[in-house]
């Protein structure tokens with residue numbers, strides 16, 4: 001190694017520098033050229049990568065308005081928001097009490113029912129199983145509701161309680177509560 | 192291996208400038224091939240021919256297919272009913288995918304039995320596993336295109352696997368989808384990628400063959416080629432043998448295309464995708480079932496995916512798991528039988544993958560998964576250390592030619 005460097009130095013005639021100096025300078029030039037090139041290639045790739053992200057027209061379908069007045073106590077509807085089902089359930093007193101009676105220590109993904117709703121009877125959640133995205137059953141009367149009287153995902157057997165919290169099965173977390181607001185007592189805006 | 196001289200002056204003129212004829216001649220005509228290859232060595236060339244069939248049928252399907260969620264399902268039905276021979280193109284393509292996997296799985300198990308992954312063919316083997324992965328990706332993307340119920344839900348469940356990645360999982364799936372769920376942008380890009388991937392596979396196949404020609408084909412005895420007496424020219428011996436195998440394959444394949452075209456398919460995929468109703472059971476195509484069973488037998492989302500990936504990693508590192516110097520299982524009294532346990536295990540896992548993951552199929556799946564990893568990570572390294580191989584023949588020629596033949600052959604070369 002130092003032999004070669006010495007030869008280079010002798011023939012190059014930079015007599016005053018020590019042998020490692022020349023090498024370092026070349027290495028620096030090489031490494032910085034490669035680094036700048038890599039950053040440039042990365043920057044050039046970004047537009048291509050980003051073109052695959054949700055586009056403006058997809059993002060424009062940001063929110064929907066839902067009239068909840070026809071939903072009686074104990075009933076539920078499913079609406080579509082950004083391509084995903086959203087469960088809106090008018091919970092009965094019994095369901096609310098059941099959800100609030102659970103001990104936090106019994107939950108896989110501890111979350112208070114109070115933190116999952118804005119009005120105790122209205123439960124609004126994205127209807128995608130947090131395991132692999134199947135739609136859990138339990139919205140319609142007669143569908144299996146699982147061991148916790150909420151929702152049951154048939155794909156790999158996840159059970160959710162009356163607050164949509166995961167209780168049993170492979171799903172790692174509770175059904176997601178989307179951003180929503182009550183525009184009036186009978187209308188909610190999701191998104 | 193002399194450079195042929197071409198009689199045709201045009202061929203000669205071209206070959207002098209671009210030696211494409213010489214190249215083809217070297218690799219397909221006088222390419223020296225072990226003289227003892229059996230029928231298990233047919234499956235590589237069969238896979239290559241199926242790749243060509245898939246690309247040809249796919250190209251013509253693409254001329255009538257519409258990658259749009261409102262039109263895709265109807266466009267496939269139009270291919271089936273209105274496009275001249277559209278039904279044939281589609282059945283060739285759909286059944287071709289199944290036969291492609293049958294052939295490639297046989298090809299891989301051939302490699303596992305005869306030790307084809309051992310030095311100096313490790314890279315050749317690894318490229319093969321990459322080809323398998325690329326094929327699986329291609330088939331998954333293609334299955335989404337007809338936009339049936341299973342197309343949609345398979346796409347949704349499989350892309351959702353990425354959500355296990357901490358923090359960036361969610362942005363990554365949205366990037367894959369181009370939205371907030373599997374939707375039109377997803378179908379559109381899946382079509383583009385499904386069109387692209389086979390050409391990536393061609394690139395991998397090219398590297399695979401390059402590596403193959405560097406050290407030549409292995410053979411059922413697993414001994415190296417020692418001289419010209421061990422080989423015969425590829426043409427006409429193996430061109431003929433490969434063509435015979437192709438005839439058998441096409442007979443079987445066309446039997447399904449014409450008489451049982453939906454045997455490998457699921458009726459549910461003839462129901463248009465409905466994002467608001469998950470089918471009662473989501474089963475992938477048969478060729479994914481063993482790996483799907485491994486994925487589901489671990490009752491934890493992240494753990495399942497790690498096992499799924501691990502199933503391919505153990506294949507990739509096979510050349511280093513098996514320390515035995517002897518390639519062919521013919522001379523390995525223990526491995527010879529243990530190999531078949533893996534074959535049985537794969538069938539078992541394949542069956543489990545098609546069942547509901549509960550009760551005793553789930554348990555069987557867990558046993559099968561455990562065996563799969565024990566086989567590769569414990570049994571193979573352990574056997575390769577402990578086993579005493581049988582004596583391996585001196586050379587290919589001495590093992591397969593009659594005594595006198597060896598002498599004459601040796602003398603004449």
Ligand code: HEM
Pocket residue numbers: 242245246247248249250251252253256267281284285288291326329330331333334335336337385386388389392456
């Ligand atoms: C590695 C090779 C390939 C494999 C394994 C493969 C696999 C598949 C599969 C499994 C399907 C679904 C079949 C069905 O149920 O309808 C499909 C559909 C399709 N493929 Fe391919 N494919 C390959 C190459 C190609 C190529 C090269 C093209 C285009 C040039 C193509 C174009 C299409 C089209 C347009 C469809 C939708 C029509 C249909 O569903 O029949 N494929 N492919």
Ligand code: FES
Pocket residue numbers: 129130131132133134153154155156157158169170171
């Ligand atoms: S997707 Fe719901 S349990 Fe797997």
